[in-house]
Amino acid sequence: MFKAYLFDAYGTLFDVHSVTEKLEEVYPEKGHDVSQEWRKRQVHYFMIRQLIDSYxxxxxxxxxxxxxxxxFNQAEYDTGRLEELMEAYRHLKPFEEVKRLTTNLPDHRLTIFSNGTNDMLLPLLKNNQLDQTFSILSADEPKIYKPDPKAYAFAHRQLEIADPKEILFLSSNPWDIAGAKNYGFSTAWVNRSQQKWPSLGIQPDFIYQDLNELP
Structure with a gap:
């Protein structure tokens, strides 16, 4: 049915909050709160950068x-500590079904399209023995963040598939699904936490509890 599968990375293939383990080791009883705040600000800050056209x-x-x-969490740090935690972000854990994708989807094109840079994504894949499973497209190449339509247009051009509906884009982030659907991709929201789809006036084509439900 689909000629290519296009995956968001952070939160979809990789658990961004798996870094909590390292954070708890460094900041006992603060790891969870730091991880939650880290991700919230990360999304907020790149959205601001895109809106003000200052990549x-x-x-x-x-x-x-x-x-x-x-x-924000009154946790002390220095340059060495920051580097240690940034390195932990290159060792995020994949969700348990990710390594089965090549078995479940033999002979299919599996591509990551992420706002992350190649310097973040390549080590992440190698550290999880997934560098032979996925090819990478990064928003850092056009320097336009998802969910801007021009970001998805970049990915579409790279895949060289005429009809965007023949590309299934998968993400756990509603803002990402809304952007991809608005552009014209077929979309699947990976709803691991069983949330209600937000009232955006845009609906995903499919809703999966995890990636095991891929057809």
């Missing part, structure tokens, strides 16, 4: 978000 690479945004999350 900054995702690794820099992630670092700034970490600093603010630590300060």
């Amino acid at each position: 900054q690479p995702f690794d820099q945004i992630t670092r700034h978000s970490l600093i603010d999350a630590l300060e």
Whole structure:
């Protein structure tokens, strides 16, 4: 049915809050709160950068978000500690079904399209032995963040598939699904936490509890 499967990385293939384990090791009883604040600010900051047309690479945004999350939670840090935690972000854990995708989808094109930079994504894949499973498209190449339509247009051009509906885009982030659907991709919302789809006036084509439900 689909000629290519296009996956968001953070929150869809990789658990962004798996970094909590490292955070708890460094900041006992604060790890959960720091992780939640880190992710919230990360999304907020790249959205602001896109809205004001002032692109900054995702690794820099992630670092700034970490600093603010630590300060918000009154957690002390230095340059070495920041580097240690940024390195932990390159070791995020994949969700348990991700490594079965090549078995479940043999002979299919599996591509990541992420706001993350290649310097973040390539080590992440290698550290999880997934570098032979996925090819990577990064929003850092056009320097336009999802959910801007021009970001999805970039991915569409790279895949060289004429009809965008023959590309299934999968993400756990509603803002990402809304952007991809608005552009013209077929979309699947990966709703692991069983949330209600927000009232955006845009609906995903499919809703999956996890990636095991891929047809």
